[in-house]
Amino acid sequence: MKKYDFSHRFGFLVNEVGRLYGRLFDQLARERLGISRAQIRLISVVATAEGDRPWTQAELAQRLDLTPMGVATLCDRMEAGGWLRRTPSPNDRRANAIELEPKALDVLDEAIELSDDVQSAALAGLAAAERKQLVALLQRVRTNLQAPAAAVAGSRT
Numbered sequence: 250m251k252k253y254d255f256s257h258r259f260g261f262l263v264n265e266v267g268r269l270y271g272r273l274f275d276q277l278a279r280e281r282l283g284i285s286r287a288q289i290r291l292i293s294v295v296a297t298a299e300g301d302r303p304w305t306q307a308e309l310a311q312r313l314d315l316t317p318m319g320v321a322t323l324c325d326r327m328e329a330g331g332w333l334r335r336t337p338s339p340n341d342r343r344a345n346a347i348e349l350e351p352k353a354l355d356v357l358d359e360a361i362e363l364s365d366d367v368q369s370a371a372l373a374g375l376a377a378a379e380r381k382q383l384v385a386l387l388q389r390v391r392t393n394l395q396a397p398a399a400a401v402a403g404s405r406t
Contacts, residue, residue, distance in 0.1 A: 266371075274367050282359055288327055289360045291320075292353045295333065303346035305338055332356075 255261040275286035282289075294312050298304050304312070310320040324347060327333050332353045338344040372380050 270367060270371055273370070274364065277363055277367065278360060281363060282356055284332075284356055284360075287323060288332065289357070291323055291327065292332065292349060292357050293360075295347050295349050296354065296357055302340070303336075303338075303348050305341070305344040305346060306335075307344060309347060327353075 271286055278284055278286055278289060290313060291309060294309060295304055306320050306324060307317055309315075309324075310317045313320065315323070324333065324335065324345075328335060331350055333350055334348050335345040336348060338346045372383075375383065
């Protein structure tokens with residue numbers, strides 16, 4: 250008999266779903282688009298700043314939950330592949346601003362379509378109302394977790 254069964258624990262389940270979703274997306278992105286999930290994540294974050302102030306590598310590291318060295322390595326590969334360019338930051342001489350090349354925006358559109366396919370596979374068997382409810386509930390959970398850690402201490406439900 251199992252001593253522990255985590256299959257019904259929220260944190261375990263959410264992480265497992267995220268891991269499986271990410272793995273499938275990464276596999277398909279590499280096969281169909283020739284780019285990894287990590288590269289698409291970086292492109293998508295940088296794309297949110299297009300037209301505004303460009304992201305620096307340090308800001309990307311924080312946003313992507315990666316080390317600064319990890320982002321630097323990822324940017325090296327992506328710059329060599331023609332996905333992005335680094336320019337001196339207009340606000341900080343010590344930093345590089347990351348800007349996307351046109352092909353990165355093209356692949357982002359394709360990645361969004363691919364994500365729709367993965368989402369359809371993941372949510373197969375759920376009615377439209379169930380899908381909508383699931384997304385709404387997860388948005389509420391995300392909001393709860395964006396609260397300060399002090400709000401979590403001592404609350405058990």
